[in-house]
Amino acid sequence: MLGACPLDCPDTCSWVVTVRDGEAVTMRGNPDHPYTRGALCVKVNRYLEHAKAADRILHPMRRVGPKGSGRFERISWDEALDETAARLRGIVEEHGGEAIWPYLGTGTLGYLQGAEGVAGRRFWNVLGASRHHLNICSVAGNTGLRQVNGTPGGMDPETFALSKLILLWGTNTLTSGHHLWKFIQEARAAGAYVVAIDPIRTRTAEQADEHLPIRPGTDAALALGLMNVVLAEGAEDRDYLANRTSGWADFREEILRYPPERVAEITGLPVAGIRALGVRLAHTRPTGIRATMGIQRHAGGGTAMRTIAAIPGVTGDWRHPGGGIAYSTSGHIHLDIDTRDDLLARPVRTLTMTRLADELDESVKCLWVYGANPMASTSDQNRIRERLLREDLFTVVVEQFPTDTVDYADIVLPATMQIEHADLHAGYGHMYLMWNEPAVEPPGECLPTTETFRRLAARMGLTEPSLYDSDLELAEQLLSSGHPSLEGVTLDRLRKEGWVRLNVPQPFVPFTEGFPTPSGRLEFGSGPAYVPPHTASAAPGPYPLSLITPASHTFLNTTFGNNPELLRRSKGPRVLVNPEDAARRGLGDGQRARVFNGNGGFEAVVEISEKVRPGVVASAKGHWGKLSPGGATVNAVVDGRDADMGRGAVYHDNLVDLVPVSPSSSADSPALSP
Template sequence: MLGACPLDCPDTCSWVVTVRDGRAVTLRGNAEHPYTRGALCVKVNRYLEHAAASDRILYPMRRIGPKGSGRFERIGWDEALEEISVRLRDIVERHGGEAIWPYAGTGTLGYLQGTEGIAGRRLWNVLGASRHYLNICSSAGNTGLEQVYGTPGGMDPETFADSRLILLWGTNTLTSGHHLWKFIQDGRAAGAYVVAIDPIRTRTAEQADEHLPIRPGTDAALALGLLNVVLAEGAEDRDFLENHTSGWEDFRAEILRHPPARVAGITGLDEADIRALGLRLAHTRPTGIRATMGIQRHAGGGTAVRTIASIPGVTGDWRRPGGGIAYSTSGHLHLNIDTREDLLARPVRTLTMTRLADELDESVKCLWVYAANPMSSSPDQNRIRERLLREDLFTVVMEQFPTDTVDHADIVLPATMQIEHADLHAGYGHMYLAWNEPAVAPPGECLSTTETFRRLARHMGLTEPSLYDSDLELAEQLLSSGHPSLDGITVDRLRKEGWVRLNVPRPFAPFADGFPTPSGRMRFAPGPAYVPPRTASAALGPYPLALVTPASHTFLNSTFGNNPELLRRSKGPRVLVNPEDASPRGLSDGQRARVFNDAGAFEAVVEISEKVRPGVVASTKGHWRKLSPGGATANAVVGARDADMGRGAVYHDNLVEIGPCDAG
């Protein structure tokens, strides 16, 4: 049975499930898919084992212990839906629909079952619920790119095979989207030079031709320094600048204010290394830049992506396949995501995902969580827990496993996993649509997201017809936008073939003929081209270390955080500390340490390593709070602050101190 991986990864792999006697027995990457090429990641290779795990939630449950205790009793679906219906009607009548917060995450990126598309949003509009702003992942960078290009869409990642200089900027390809590496290797075989720009010497940085260990959050300054060298060489593409861009003179002046010597002081890189890479950039065509979401999770994140995205406008790399920047391909997808905004009786407020600790106040009477585990994944963990313990808050969680968030629910509804439901997917790191056909029946009484909302609407007596559209009807609606990129793509074709490339040229040079801006030109934005991170002031306060929380090789956000084998491989929460920072703090390799600031603390095993530069510590995300020593994860010290654009998250822009656990 053909399907697709649902997880929050740019690769959205095509997979093949083998079923015997109603059981899924093997799962493998689809060898015929041009991007997947037969391989899955170390995480998803255990997906069938995970779906059959003994701690899978199989039945609706009601809380019987104190909030946060994780104590529940099994109930039936009718009983669960009746209790939910009564509570929701009461909340709407007494407090208005805005007292409901539908909190959706990136646990699945499906356009039917997940956060990318329709799931539940029509129902919430009928009830007048608050809008949910999903800013946790990519919003700062998306906003920055839209200001430059009019879209967050960029390079087709397959064209990195045509690049001759490849900048892997703040991205750990071999951990987070490893299928791109094959195309990078193809480019390398043809002579490409690969540079990793990252505060951590990651798996990817170790395999690159060169690693620049930049200070976190100073990427925009480096981009300006590199372009300063390009201008000094007279290597800017003057024809492209004149005929395809606007705002160049002001941006040029900003570049000239950032010579390599100044940029070296900001970024912590050697001036000679900045000049050398600047020379490569000046004289190597095409240059392809891969920058993913980690690069924009700091105070100046949107500006950083915007400034880096300006590079191919100066060099003219958008003229050629293999030139430009690849952040997300989702801007090239033009589905008809009709959430029926007309069903709203009046405008409603918007509540922000990363501000759960601030905005989950007494005005919110129902928190409905699906495809999300905010107790593990959202900033300001301790304050979130305080809010979830409110007795007047009715919390419903749709889940597959007993997460930290489930422990704080009043009602838990069992959710299907990908092999058990239908869905439509599109990678944000490639140019393909995929259909996921259910391979097996759901275990126990698990229901898909779409079916759960259909049943709830029926139980509440709602009469709006669109609330009852079937999954196939919803999929047909999604594909009905009429955009040329979807020409020839139908649900029937997807179900038959499994995956289809968007109707775009191959090779794809998306802006060779202009940009989707009102003028048709790329825009160099006015104003500062570098916004310093909060960690730039580390030396001035009591918390002198910059904490970054990169992706784990064994978890996908907090998905798989309870898988026994992947937990073993992760070796538990660890914190990388440079020897120069470890010695004065009395830290030794393998010692348990406490990482802390004013927001909270978490415990982790120290790994003394030069993989991080002095002044920087790193601890991977994805661990569950209740499975971590001290009952906290790195998000206990991550602030609920906004980046400069799109209210983006700031997971890589936090100041901490660290000491031995026995030091208090």
């Protein structure tokens, strides 16, 4: 059975599931898919095992213990629907629909069941619920790219095989989207030079031809410095600048304010290294830049993406296959996502995902969590816990496993996993639409999210016909936008073939006919081209170390955070510390430390390494608090601040310190594996 990986990864793999006697027995990457090429990642290779795990939630449950205790009793679907419908109806009647916060995450990126599309949104519009700003992942970068190119869509990642210079900028390809590496290898075989720009010497940085260990959040300054060298070399594409861009004169003056010497002071990189890469950039066509979501999770994240996106405008790389910038291909997806906003009786407020600790106040009477695990994944963790303990808050969690967030629910509803439901996907790291056909029947009483909302709408007596559209009807609607990129893409074809490339040329060179901006040109814009991170601009204080929280190689956000084998491979929460910083604090390799600031703290095993520069520490996201020593995750120290654009998250822009933890103080902490 052909399907597609639903997880929050640019690669959106095509997979093949073998079913025997109604049971999924094997899963492998689809060898016929041009991007997947037969390979899955270390995480998804355990997907079938995960779906059969002993701790899978299989039935509706009602809380019987105190909030946070994780104590529940099994109830029937009729009981769950009756109680939930009555509570929602009462909240709407007494407080209005805005008292409901539908908190949707990126647990699945499906256009039917998950974050990308229509799951539940029509239902919430009928009730007049508050809108949910899903800002946790990419919004600052998306906003910055739209200001320059008019869209976050950029290069087809497959064209990196044609690049001669590849800048992997703030992205760990071999952990977070490893299928791109095949195309990078093709480029290297043809003579391409690969540079990793990253505060950590990651798996990817170790495989690159050159690694620039930049200070976190100073990427825009480096971009300006590189363009400064391009100008000094007289290598700017003057024809492209004159005919395909706007705002160049002012932006050129901004570039001139950032010579390599100034940029070296800001970024912590040597002047010679900045100048050498600038010269290489000036004279190497095409140059492809891969910059993904981690790069924009700081105070100046949107500006950073906007400034980096200016580079292909200066060099003229958009002329060439293999030239430009690849952040997300989502801007090239033109599905008709009809959430029926006309069903809203009046405008409603918007509540912001990463501000859960601030905005989950007494005006919110129901928190409905699906595809999300905010107790482990969202910033300002300790204050979120306080909010979730409110007795007047009715919390419903739609889930597959007993996550940290489930422990605070009043009602838990069992959700299907990808091999058990239908969904439509589009990778944000390639140019293919994917269909996921259910391979097996759901276990227990698990339901697709779409079916849960259909049943709840019926139990509430709602009569809006679109609330009852089937999954196949919803998929047909999504494909009906009429955009030229969808010509020839039908649901019947997708169900038969499993995947279809968008109707675009191959190789795909975007913006050959102009940019989707007001001027039709690449727009350099005005204002500052570098906004310092909070860690650089904050006054000296008690927390001198800059913390970044990269993706784990074994978890996908907090998905798989309870898988015993992947937990074992992760070696538990760890924190990378430079030898200089470790020595100052009396920390030894393998010792447990508390990482803390004014928000709280978490415990992790120290790994002394020069993979991080002095003044920087790193601890991967994805662990569950209930399975971690001390009961907290890295998000206990992450601020609930906003980035400069789109209210983006700031997971890589926090100040902390470390102290040793004595063995006795952690004796009663949860184990690192179940």
